Amino acid sequence: MTLDDLRVFAAVCRSGSLSGAARDLGCTQSAVSQHVKRLERELGLSLLERHPRGVAPTSAGRLLHTAVTEGLGRIDQTVRRIEELARAEGGSVRVTTGATTVRHFMAAAVVDFRRRFPRASLEFQTETSSRGCFDALTTGAVDLAWITLRPAGGGVEQRPVVHLPWSLAVAAGDPLAAKSFIEPVDLQDARLIGLPENSTARIQLGSRLAESGIRPIFDTSVTDWDSAILLAELGLGHAVVPTLPEWTGPGHPDLRLIPIPALPALTAGWAVRRWDALSPLARAFADTVAHHCARRAGK
Incomplete structure (x- = not known):
């Protein structure tokens, strides 16, 4: 069992098909299938159920997927932070959100953050739904997600920032x-x-x-x-x-x-996997956005 096996399995669960995972990963469907088969041989259980329009995890597969998404996300985050220390760079903050969020809620904060941390980089990934943002969080693809808040759950922590009538x-x-x-x-x-x-x-x-x-x-x-x-x-x-x-x-x-x-009112704000595991730079960006939203609301 390798990390690549686990990453491929997580991609299959996320896309719902072997072919979709192959497209996302830039490899062949046969290669994806071999990774899954190796996991199933190692564990002695079927991890996927085949359906006419794709695949779905079995009960054992769901258990593994939950552990994999959380574990790989934390590993990826830690490796990034170690690489940043090794390069002695300012680091980066990866944010996922909707197409117009930066315009409405983050423009002033981005300018302020860039002034305070000139060597840091900001990476914005656009999603069309809160579900897509949650998926990006759980797989470790991003540090922060700006979403319409919903009932707690799903393995993430939420923090309200703005209330919109x-x-x-x-x-x-x-x-x-x-x-x-x-x-x-x-x-x-x-x-x-x-x-x-x-x-x-x-x-x-x-x-x-x-x-x-x-x-x-x-x-x-x-x-x-x-x-x-x-x-x-x-x-x-x-x-x-x-x-x-x-x-x-x-x-x-x-x-x-x-x-x-x-x-x-509709409530929007931040979602993260764990606030206490967030990098200082990502926390600083989240706080900067919240500060500017609060200041604008007070005008």
Whole structure:
């Protein structure tokens, strides 16, 4: 049993197929299969169940996958820190988040962090969902994930940073634009622009509207809030969105963001495997982002 065997097995579990793991790893499907077979011979148990559309871990495979993702992640993190010490460099911070997060929550913090740590490097990996961010964390691919927070679990620790009230984004000429605030009942039978169904924010929004007996129809799907707001500004629909400061003010005369006070705010922030195992540099970046978010909220 080798580390390569374990890495390949984790890739198979992550992708759900031997061919998908081969693509991710840049090798042949036969090579992936040989790694898995070697593990199964070593352990004396089947680790994968073959299905028409891929594979899934058996009960033994799930146990191994959990141990592998946590163990390899910690090994990779430690090796990186040792290499940085050996090179006497400033080190790096790897962050995964959505496509527009840097613009809305991190721009000032990145400038501040670069000034304080000029030799450090920042690596941003874009994901389209919180699940993708969680996967990157558990495999050790990143140090920090900026996500929409969800109930605790999944082997990660979460820390709230910002609370974002919900608003309805509409074009200035829309009949709802004259309202000073929106009630959930105003959204009954509304056809909305929204994030994909499996996104944490979309699930939370649907649940909160359902508590008021409202089940709107999401007939347009986008990958980020900025796209949803832009389409609403162009008069192509309505979007229930977090209130993002960059979209308010005189720069968007054709857009209205109308508060929905009855909906609990959306909470975003950091997720990590373990705060006490985070490198000092990564912790400094997380704290810098939180500081600038708090300062902007206090204005």
